[in-house]
Amino acid sequence: xxxxxxxxxxxxxxxxxxxxxxxxxxxxxxxxxxxxxxxxxxxxxxxxxxxxxxxxxxxxxxxxxxxxxxxxxxxxxxxxxxxxxxxxxxxxxxxxxxxxxxxxxxxxxxxxxxxxxxxxxxxxxxxxxxxxxxxxxxxxxxxxxxxxxxxxxxxxxxxxxxxxxxxxxxxxxxxxxxxxxxxxxxxxxxxxxxxxxxxxxxxxxxxxxxxxxxxxxxxxxxxxxxxxxxxxxxxxxxxxxxxxxxxxxxxxxxxxxxxxxxxxxxxxxxxxxxxxxxxxxxxxxxxxxxxxxxxxxxxxxxxxxxxxxxxxxxxxxxxxxxxxxxxxxxxxxxxxxxxxxxxxxxxxxxxxxxxxxxxxxxxxxxxxxxxxxxxxxxxxxxxxxxxxxxxxxxxxxxxxxxxxxxxxxxxxxxxxxxxxxxxxxxxxxxxxxxxxxxxxxxxxxxxxxxxxxxxxxxxxxxxxxxxxxxxxxxxxxxxxxxxxxxxxxxxxxxxxxxxxxxxxxxxxxxxxxxxxxxxxxxxxxxxxxxx
Amino acid sequence: xxxxxxxxxxxxxxxxxxxxxxxxxxxxxxxxxxxxxxxxxxxxxxxxxxxxxxxxxxxxxxxxxxxxxxxxxxxxxxxxxxxxxxxxxxxxxxxxxxxxxxxxxxxxxxxxxxxxxxxxxxxxxxxxxxxxxxxxxxxxxxxxxxxxxxxxxxxxxxxxxxxxxxxxxxxxxxxxxxxxxxxxxxxxxxxxxxxxxxxxxxxxxxxxxxxxxxxxxxxxxxxxxxxxxxxxxxxxxxxxxxxxxxxxxxxxxxxxxxxxxxxxxxxxxxxxxxxxxxxxxxxxxxxxxxxxxxxxxxxxxxxxxxxxxxxxxxxxxxxxxxxxxxxxxxxxxxxxxxxxxxxxxxxxxxxxxxxxxxxxxxxxxxxxxxxxxxxxxxxxxxxxxxxxxxxxxxxxxxxxxxxxxxxxxxxxxxxxxxxxxxxxxxxxx
Numbered sequence: 001x002x003x004x005x006x007x008x009x010x011x012x013x014x015x016x017x018x019x020x021x022x023x024x025x026x027x028x029x030x031x032x033x034x035x036x037x038x039x040x041x042x043x044x045x046x047x048x049x050x051x052x053x054x055x056x057x058x059x060x061x062x063x064x065x066x067x068x069x070x071x072x073x074x075x076x077x078x079x080x081x082x083x084x085x086x087x088x089x090x091x092x093x094x095x096x097x098x099x100x101x102x103x104x105x106x107x108x109x110x111x112x113x114x115x116x117x118x119x120x121x122x123x124x125x126x127x128x129x130x131x132x133x134x135x136x137x138x139x140x141x142x143x144x145x146x147x148x149x150x151x152x153x154x155x156x157x158x159x160x161x162x163x164x165x166x167x168x169x170x171x172x173x174x175x176x177x178x179x180x181x182x183x184x185x186x187x188x189x190x191x192x193x194x195x196x197x198x199x200x201x202x203x204x205x206x207x208x209x210x211x212x213x214x215x216x217x218x219x220x221x222x223x224x225x226x227x228x229x230x231x232x233x234x235x236x237x238x239x240x241x242x243x244x245x246x247x248x249x250x251x252x253x254x255x256x257x258x259x260x261x262x263x264x265x266x267x268x269x270x271x272x273x274x275x276x277x278x279x280x281x282x283x284x285x286x287x288x289x290x291x292x293x294x295x296x297x298x299x300x301x302x303x304x305x306x307x308x309x310x311x312x313x314x315x316x317x318x319x320x321x322x323x324x325x326x327x328x329x330x331x332x333x334x335x336x337x338x339x340x341x342x343x344x345x346x347x348x349x350x351x352x353x354x355x356x357x358x359x360x361x362x363x364x365x366x367x368x369x370x371x372x373x374x375x376x377x378x379x380x381x382x383x384x385x386x387x388x389x390x391x392x393x394x395x396x397x398x399x400x401x402x403x404x405x406x407x408x409x410x411x412x413x414x415x416x417x418x419x420x421x422x423x424x425x426x427x428x429x430x431x432x433x434x435x436x437x438x439x440x441x442x443x444x445x446x447x448x449x450x451x452x453x454x455x456x457x458x459x460x461x462x463x464x465x466x467x468x469x470x471x472x473x474x475x476x477x478x479x480x481x482x483x484x485x486x487x488x489x490x491x492x493x494x495x496x497x498x499x500x501x502x503x504x505x506x507x508x509x510x511x512x513x514x515x516x517x518x519x520x521x522x523x524x525x526x527x528x529x530x531x
Numbered sequence: 532x533x534x535x536x537x538x539x540x541x542x543x544x545x546x547x548x549x550x551x552x553x554x555x556x557x558x559x560x561x562x563x564x565x566x567x568x569x570x571x572x573x574x575x576x577x578x579x580x581x582x583x584x585x586x587x588x589x590x591x592x593x594x595x596x597x598x599x600x601x602x603x604x605x606x607x608x609x610x611x612x613x614x615x616x617x618x619x620x621x622x623x624x625x626x627x628x629x630x631x632x633x634x635x636x637x638x639x640x641x642x643x644x645x646x647x648x649x650x651x652x653x654x655x656x657x658x659x660x661x662x663x664x665x666x667x668x669x670x671x672x673x674x675x676x677x678x679x680x681x682x683x684x685x686x687x688x689x690x691x692x693x694x695x696x697x698x699x700x701x702x703x704x705x706x707x708x709x710x711x712x713x714x715x716x717x718x719x720x721x722x723x724x725x726x727x728x729x730x731x732x733x734x735x736x737x738x739x740x741x742x743x744x745x746x747x748x749x750x751x752x753x754x755x756x757x758x759x760x761x762x763x764x765x766x767x768x769x770x771x772x773x774x775x776x777x778x779x780x781x782x783x784x785x786x787x788x789x790x791x792x793x794x795x796x797x798x799x800x801x802x803x804x805x806x807x808x809x810x811x812x813x814x815x816x817x818x819x820x821x822x823x824x825x826x827x828x829x830x831x832x833x834x835x836x837x838x839x840x841x842x843x844x845x846x847x848x849x850x851x852x853x854x855x856x857x858x859x860x861x862x863x864x865x866x867x868x869x870x871x872x873x874x875x876x877x878x879x880x881x882x883x884x885x886x887x888x889x890x891x892x893x894x895x896x897x898x899x900x901x902x903x904x905x906x907x908x909x910x911x912x913x914x915x916x917x918x919x920x921x922x923x924x925x926x927x928x929x930x931x932x933x934x935x936x937x938x939x940x941x942x943x944x945x946x947x948x949x950x951x952x953x954x955x956x957x958x959x960x
Contacts, residue, residue: 058958058960060959110823116814118817118820118821119821121813122817
């Protein structure tokens, strides 16, 4: 229905100072007559009119000459604004440090790009839908001139029939073709049963008291939130915060390291959900955590297949022997280390380059970029050692023949689980990268094979003199007293180490380099140089 | 109010007449020739029968999804006791009535699954799970034993087609009997059976979509897949109904009884299913993209990499963004000249949707089998174009022939449906 714009037209119809003529209301007995009258009125050039009926009358819109509404374009414009608002907001907030005075909050979520359209589409879609719906609702209200506090038609008793069985046509006095003298005859010709002039009462135009009160109340309430926020600024509270969603704050679930819930009847006689009283559960039998499937023992442990059990044992013993003093006699036998790279690892220039890059990140700080044990951390620590301000075990030179002679599987295990004071790197470096580092170490060692160094007498001798290529795996039971532990190393390790190196038995060389202690390291280093 | 109410069909022609017969001959012969040509071309321009079967599956899925959409439209009109749609319902009934003939077109697909195990045909024809090497080495034994195996696939296909054919024939035949005797009880009975029919339809379509298109990637799954398949089929069905009506009216059939108000409502549904399809397709993508679980993202990987990335963007723009804007205005929905272009473009996009689902999977399957050491696999040498064009045109001609055969010289409008008067006087205000 078209709105009636009945302001600013006092001059046109001088019906007295207390009221103003709005138009004339004609009643019809049937919807057909109403549609007919509308068409007649439109043909007579009347444009400002409106029809009222108890139900929607088909065909009344073209009969009255209602134009297509502009609302869709309004909705489209607001919807598009919503699009730009939503995308812009997400871009500003998520993907920028700041735009103008607005601080951004770039926050990486699940490795997604900071500005990522797929993730932004749901928010954008909702903003468009919400803003369009608001535009449609409030736009239609605004275009219809609503809300109005009063309509003069409601002062006419007859008009109540418009919700029951009356069909009305209201011709507005504002219409240029409205002729007060003719209009009555015209409407009667068009089939009106009754006519009534509609006046707007100009004397009573005050807002009703309850509306005023409501308005004032709302204004007062609006000041509450900012007032509360102002009061709470910089405030501190000793009381616990309010819990509006207890279900969310205290969820019925167990968290890591908690005791299993008591499902018994009372606190005194607890009956734990799990017999071991722990809430954390191990893996389900027969399952493997995603990414933890180690189906290739050689690749994941550096031990030749068939001897996986040894690797497991060696790994555990390694931790034990670094944490408590352990008898050399109970040290585990040396596993069957892999002598060549596993099939799953590709020995290519790319993997060497990758190994170099990883080596420079993880290893070079102590072992030095050339692997000579002269990394910056080591240099600094040695300087502090000299001042008696530190007790640092020197990082090993990777060109020491005890290292050069180690099979690749053993090197891999050292990186994986650590040796002596060197910590494990399995959590930092992926398996593939560990093999790449081993490959790079081998390349470094090969590059230094023909290097020479001065011995104690000042003669230049090749650095690597005795050990053959590390193809033969170490026989694990030839030297049971391998100095695995600091205790063994600290006491008499230097003697057997020196002796075995002299005999140039590679297996023993392998084992001696596994020494955990400072003394053993020093001893083997010394013996390596002096030979 | 003052307009005279139409009480019966007033079009001079309400049946195909003589045009149907010539179309059956032309479509049937031409269609078979073109499909044979596509088969032959596939040996020169692609990977022989494997490529051909993939292209064939694209077209089969395109037409079966449209006929299934039409069947659902018929069921829903009865379920909701719709009045407006009566004048156009017979078209949907006949489209659903083509399902028995489409079942014949399913035979090559069924053979591609059964043949390897029976005759020792080439290693890889259409479904990767039908390859014995793949089934034993990659799929879990349970999956092969209980779901993805040739016997169960065939049994399920028979069940699906039986259900659909029974439903389609029931509604088409009852409606035609009503043309003769005008019995209102027929309408009541069709309404009564529509609710269980919709349930049966839903269950069969869910598993058919799993079997026929999702199982192309045997280890991948998406629980929203049937809705995706259904949404595209509904869009295709509404577009096809509009297209058939436009063609009929151009030939002077149903000129008076199907008005632009019917087109307007059909276009509204088309618009709705454009967006419904987009909503489902995007929901599927977003969840998989966000969760980022390898076994789920693996399906999108080939479609978002390399050349297929642009193919996916074509789908986004052509199936969603552009039609969304161009099917929205009321004036365009009521404009028959415009609708010609719109529905053909939308049908092309619906075809392309199936193409985008099926074809990249062939390349993935080749790679998977090559990695498993199956001989002759690795990189396919498929050239896009002539094989696809011939196969589509051939099957489109066959579909037209099926439609004309099923329509015969019988009325294309339910002449004595109790709600026909509502539909003839339908107005969209």
